[in-house]
Amino acid sequence: MSNNLETLHQHGVSVWLDDLSRELTDGGELQRLVDAGVLGVTSNPTIFATALSKGDRYTDQVKELVGKGVDTEEAVFHITTEDVRRACDVLKPVFDRTDGIDGRVSLEVDPRQARDTAATEASARRLWEAVGRENLHIKIPATVEGLPAITTALSEGISVNVTLIFSLDRYRAVMQAFLTGLEQAKQNGHDISKIHSVASFFVSRVDTEVDRRLGEIGTDEANALRSKAGLANARLAYQAYEEVFSTPRWQVLKEAGAHAQRPLWASTGVKDPNLPDTLYVTGLVAENTVNTMPGKTLDATIDHGEVTGDTIRGSYGESQSVLDDLERLGISYTEVVELLETEGLDKFEKSWTELLQTVTDELERVKTQVEAQ
Template sequence: MTEQQTTNPLADLSEAGVSIWLDDLNRSMITDGGLQSLIDDLYVVGVTTNPTIFANALSQGEAYTDQVKELAATGTDVDATVFALTTTDVRNACDIMRPVYDRTNGVDGRVSIEVEPKLAADTAGTVEMAKKLWAEIDRPNLFIKIPATVEGLPAISQTLAEGISVNVTLIFSLDRYRGVMNAFLTGLEQARQNGHDLSTIHSVASFFVSRVDTEIDGQLDALGTDEATALKGKAGVANARLAYQAYEEVFSTPRWQNLADDGAHAQRPLWASTGVKNPDYPDTLYVTELVAPNTVNTMPRKTLDATADHGQVTGDAVTGHYDDAQQVLESLEKVGVSYAQVVETLEVEGLDKFEKSWDELLADVQQELDRFAGDAK
């Protein structure tokens, strides 16, 4: 054990400037005290959701039955029912997280809800849905998740310009991440013009990690050379470390300083997709190798528990590794792995996955509505 490390890895992680968020939410966790215990015992200071998480939540148990039954009785359609179910969970989670939000002056204590994934290529529709979710949940510690598609970038700026806090999601490439940070700065500039208090607007940029390794490792396996095999499991961390380098550059510019002088908060990098997919890799890989100040790591429960049990946190693991990270990406290109093709594939697959989850969610809820409508006859 190093001098920097205590017997509590999550305490060490928090002390190193990493906000620990949970990448999961369901109604039972809200009602039975499970979420509160994570706050009290495991240093959790935020929650992220996505369509897949909600699809899983609604398929388990009877926690949503009473609300679905009430909505069925009033003839509510499936879209409005899903909207009501998900916003209820997020609003209640926001209330549980509110003391953390107050204690951290709005930095943490956040709960994220995503706009409908079918709007990913619809700028105006995304902004409209972001405003609708913000008004319905009506909590200051809410984040609206907007995907970092080409059409999503102006939606990010327009939503921030309304004074709404945003979690930008599905970021895979360094170029797109720079576009996200530019959209954030543009949004704050517009918010200021609109008379909003910049100190009340927060944002995170969710940079996905493990999926990068999954895609690239598959290509490296197909190549089968010693050079390719030696690069397995390195791309995800390298890509994220270079994202942090970009973050440091952008948030040290005069353009940013001008906003900071008016009370703005920097858009923090958030490491997402941090559950390890390859069992050959350490199960805390995307936590302990991405420790850096002013970041968020949103973890599935399995990764959170693994980190609590045996994570080795020894301070900043990012800022001294930019050259190494760049070398990894250059080596991948040399063996025949196209970074541009990988990140494009991952964005398409990520959007497709969330759309399919959303369709499953709608189908499951429609089935329940039909069941209860039948009971009422």
């Protein structure tokens, strides 16, 4: 294991990779990263769209799908679930070694359904059954409509990665949805010690939007607040996590074998090249957390990440002051996080459309080749 990843692990941080492709699973790169200390994998529509547009490792499966006459939507379903299934198999030893805490791979429901509770619930069930691996996480966006779907999935024994969380209020609602889901799962006779969940709290996108607004203000006071909102928001999220998972309600579930829903720091690659490239790693160290990193951030962390210990506890007062100061400058927290959720969903829907087009083109290309033979 890499020294820096091992140090993070010693401080309670599980390092996951925010990337997935057949090149990674079949070429041995994912196994190398697991050997270096990576403990899980997350994926999203953007990642799949990128993977499908490169290389030829999908050709054989595409030929098989053409032979079956499947349409584009079904082809995407089969390709992405197969990618995740392969990654789950690579990470199974980690899953076994950590008693199911890590060794997880995340697969997102169709983002076009993020505002449709029933469709999200149905998609979560279908993906869970299709992948057929106990170390799977189904990713469900934390929209208002997604909250009851999160509860339903958990109540049915499905492990969930709640994604696209930007606001503290929404994060608190996510944790309540988690607790309700476990309570219902227990009533339904499920072994709740087997149900796991993480809550993906996005970091760098907050700084991108807030810093843009600070730049428009342009005062010394505004400039002094640049690149502070993302960490402050995430640290206050951890404070909320500590509060919820110290309540009597949680204690009842814990005594029944439940595992707390861990905060997962997502969007941890810096967008501003002037910032330290490990800012959202070394600045968010605390026990029982996950940090999912794009490849560049992971490489930077392994190479020169300076892990000094817990960088979250003890920062709550300062973090709240950052958000208060932004409000005084006229930057509305509520407005920012609502915009980021909308933009996040739009980006995922756009990537999903690109993925569909990529698969359509590939199906047509292979079909033409087969017909010409």
